[in-house]
Amino acid sequence: MKEDWDNLVILDACRFDMFDEQNPIPGNLQQRRSLGSDSWEFLQKNFAGGTFHNTVYVTANPYATRLPEGTFHAVVDLLDDEWDPEQRTVLPETVVAAAREAFEHYPDKRLIIHFMQPHYPFIGAAGDRLEHTGLARPDGDERADNKRHIWGSLRHGRARKEDVTDAYRENLNIVLPHVETLLESLSGKSVVSADHGNLLGERTSPLPVRGYGHPRGLNSTPLRTVPWLVVEGTDRRSVVAEPPVETAGPSERVVEQRLEALGYR
Numbered sequence: 095m096k097e098d099w100d101n102l103v104i105l106d107a108c109r110f111d112m113f114d115e116q117n118p119i120p121g122n123l124q125q126r127r128s129l130g131s132d133s134w135e136f137l138q139k140n141f142a143g144g145t146f147h148n149t150v151y152v153t154a155n156p157y158a159t160r161l162p163e164g165t166f167h168a169v170v171d172l173l174d175d176e177w178d179p180e181q182r183t184v185l186p187e188t189v190v191a192a193a194r195e196a197f198e199h200y201p202d203k204r205l206i207i208h209f210m211q212p213h214y215p216f217i218g219a220a221g222d223r224l225e226h227t228g229l230a231r232p233d234g235d236e237r238a239d240n241k242r243h244i245w246g247s248l249r250h251g252r253a254r255k256e257d258v259t260d261a262y263r264e265n266l267n268i269v270l271p272h273v274e275t276l277l278e279s280l281s282g283k284s285v286v287s288a289d290h291g292n293l294l295g296e297r298t299s300p301l302p303v304r305g306y307g308h309p310r311g312l313n314s315t316p317l318r319t320v321p322w323l324v325v326e327g328t329d330r331r332s333v334v335a336e337p338p339v340e341t342a343g344p345s346e347r348v349v350e351q352r353l354e355a356l357g358y359r
Contacts, residue, residue: 095146100282100331102206103273105321106133106155106213107308108266108288113321116266119274119286121325128290131317132310133157136289141165148335150200152193153208154184155289164338167203170196171341181217183210186272197280202334207276208289211269214244216261218268224253224261245307248295255295262292281329288320 105113110125117123130136134157141161151158152170159171176188186209193207211217216224224244247253277284293305296316308317 095140095144095149097285098283099285099324100204100327100333101277101280101284102204103276103284103286104206104208105266105269105273105286105288106208106210107290107292108212108321109291109294109316110288110319110321111316112212112263112266113288113323116263116270117286117321117323118270119277119323119325121286121323124322124324126287126320126322128288128318128320130310131290131312131314132308133289134160135310137161146204147338148333149204149206150196151206151208152189152196153206154189154210155208158208166206166338167336168196168200168339169341182215183213183217185217186211186269190272190276193276194279202332204331204333205280209269209273212262212265212292214262214265216244216265218261218264220257220264221261224257248306249304259294262294277325277327281327282331283327284325286321286323286325291317291319293317 114123128136129139133155137155137157137160142165143162144165146165147167149166150168150170151166152172154172154176156173158169159173161169170192172184172188172192176184176192178185178188189207189209193205196205215221225247244253244258248255248258273286277286290308292308293314293316295304295306296314297303298305298312298314305312305314
């Protein structure tokens with residue numbers, strides 16, 4: 095939060111190496127070391143205990159609702175009304191629309207815009223070929239079905255690494271044009287980063303076992319190394335801090351269901 099930006103775009107579970115290879119957005123790309131290896135650790139270590147009343151947080155990530163009330167000036171939570179039940183996530187175009195609306199409604203605030211992609215569920219053609227649609231059971235039970243957990247499937251040989259990697263890269267390719275379009279419609283200096291990366295079979299330490307996904311509390315380079323793309327932009331905003339405004343968030347039940355669908359349960 096001490097960095098110089100007007101708009102901070104967070105891509106969820108985005109590896110630096112893949113961002114470096116696939117990103118079409120012009121700017122100054124650097125590497126940064128994330129404070130967390132999963133979303134909640136990232137949010138706690140960056141925001142919990144602070145007051146950022148000059149900032150509005152637009153988010154598709156379920157954990158954001160668990161930050162203390164009053165952390166930001168406002169939180170625009172997309173988990174309830176904007177959840178796509180078929181894809182079991184919040185789609186990137188939905189985040190773009192909400193961010194544009196927030197920019198118009200809060201013209202004198204910094205914006206944090208948290209997309210869920212490239213985090214699975216995979217929403218492209220390659221993802222459709224995989225046996226995964228979030229974690230709801232076929233009978234409608236909302237509890238997690240670990241047999242359909244994509245990282246568990248990789249770990250136990252039920253999915254091919256090449257297929258999952260293709261779907262993961264595809265998710266990144268899907269979200270990046272939306273990010274580029276969004277930045278073109280926002281004034282000010284923007285940064286595109288990530289909350290954490292993702293393991294795709296790299297060996298971890300201290301035990302040299304292969305890791306998948308993004309376990310909490312793991313100090314691994316593919317998990318902690320994230321992009322920091324600086325896009326200078328024009329017309330820097332005059333930002334002011336004001337008391338927080340009340341925003342209606344999803345119920346705890348909805349949050350738990352979304353966490354399950356995104357593989358956190």
